[in-house]
Amino acid sequence: MSIKRYSISMHFARVLMNAARRRGLDEDVLLGEAGISRRLLDNPHLRITPDQFSRLMRAIWRLGDDEFLGMGAQRCRQGLFALMAKQVIHSRSLRSVYYKLGHFYNLVNDSLRLELKVEGDEACFSMILTDPAQDPDFLLREFLLLLWHRFPSWLIGQRIPLKHVAFDHAAPEHLAEYRLMFPCPAKFEQPSNCLVFDAAMLAAPVVQTPEALANHLRRAPFDWVTRPAYYPVYTRRVLDHLERSDDLGGATIQNTAAALHLTERTLRRKLDAEGSSFQGLKDGLRRDMAIHYLSQPSMPISQISRQLGFSEPSAFTRAFRQWTGELPKTYRDAARSRK
Template identity: 25%
Template sequence: MQDYQKQLVLNLLAYAVQKNVSPEELCARSGLELDQLTRTESDSLHPEQVASLWRNATRLSNDALFGLHFGESLQIAALGVVGELIRHSQTVGEGLTYAIAFIHLITDVVDMAIIHTDRTFDIRLTPNATYLANMPDVIHQMMDFFMAFTLHEVDGLVLKKVQPVSVKSKFTETNQAEYERVFRCRHLVNSADYALSFERGYWDEPILTADYELQTVFLRKATTLNDAFQQARGLSERITNFLLANAYLGIPTLEAIAANLNVSSRSLQRRLQQEGVTYQQLTDSIRKSLAIHYLTSGQYPTKEISYILGYNELSAFNRAFRRWTGTTPVNYQKRSVNG
């Protein structure tokens, strides 16, 4: 199976070269060998190696917004079969639906979901809990990248310049103007969440390169890749990614997850035990990572975070957070702000 995740890293290297960064030096500083990375049969990269590449690319390019600019510049062909599915879809909405359905073939860093409202459709991006807890600086660069690329991937495929009505991300007054330029939007919301909101009319905008027969070919190929990918993933990882992608809906019960996977609760528990984990441990991990994310952002009071994470009482959230970290949410937030 083609490693599209590694292909994305190679595109990162290519973009770094355009920023006058030596690929040999970038790889050396990141503990990688360029020759090995470019070999087709080489092993997939570990998350720590990917994180190191992003950090060093940002430093060596002297571009604090490296992820944002990388996302703006990347061509849709870099997505391989997923990019071809988008290019040959009938409408923007159809292309986005396919992109989100197969995003895990490209990256395990982010989950994406589409939310429809009366006037808009929102693309919400949720970072992987493990990455978020262990490498928050890299996560922000990568979220900037995926948001910018999501917006610009349809450039040249439609007759309109797609512009969001609002964007949620983290930025400062210093770089606000650049975020407005890249996202083509003056309504920026400084937030711990990541989301792009578009007028509903864009959903049905025709794609100029639409081709049903080619789309069918690429959909068949993407489905084959996806089946192989799913078989290689553990059940606990699949559940974790599902919980992250749907975190805005709250944390579902074990019974609800079992129903979603079309298995019994007892069977689900047994299969998780075989992987050495319980459903409670998975949900605790998700809640902990999201709590740290929201507290560190400084955008939400602890009572609101408690509600977002599904706690009926603030005291219950305080007890859980102390169990996870050894301190209270308030103290953790103070240290984050002052540190």
């Protein structure tokens, strides 16, 4: 059993809608295009699919004609990212990508300042917002740093290994989501927002083509928010094992440890050191898969229950309510209503 989609906290959809509300955008149109009901939006503990989040972001881009989502000091007209991307696709190396990317935005929009610095064996791509008060929930910072990492990584055909990521704001309440976004430690209350990585990576050649870019842009931002979550070593190994399991419900820490050639005690200690737990990982995976399957109306809830390894639908219903505060049927009906 495997799943390529990871759910996204409702926090991010709520922040997007708050920004849209401040701009006076039509909320019913936005939620309708995303397939998110108001009742679901009002529950901060729920999660949505990457497809729903991507459709919401695209709708806000279109209605607001602003790729900075109303969170910048100046509107960034829709299409500017594509214009920049069509220039940098012809770059020879990652160094050229970051220089051209920064130069482009520094010329066309005063909402931010971008700069690539190299000191010794470290490269730092930094971003400073000229009016950070326009981004009170930090979503623009989070999204743009995510973009400055994932798009260049796509261009060179490999993930850029980050040493750390830094933000100029305090650690947020949704800090746990950062492990899904950035494959490295996060530092807060820093002078700027930045990505720090090995300077040797700047020599990596660009391998993508203009034809591949056209498809990439058509899918945006879906590909940027559906990358597999980044986890520490043993957390990742456990998740990989669970995703491959044909009997997720019957997976235990004992048989998982055996499959990973570890003792149960060693696996518990390794997960604890990484801030994880076996049951938490198993429940999180089942929750994300349930949300994904519930977004597909053709799959009966009884089938979802079996797919996730529950002995009976009532057991799945109890578990889903514990995870999200909602009944599976209520969640599906609310998602269908798009009100």
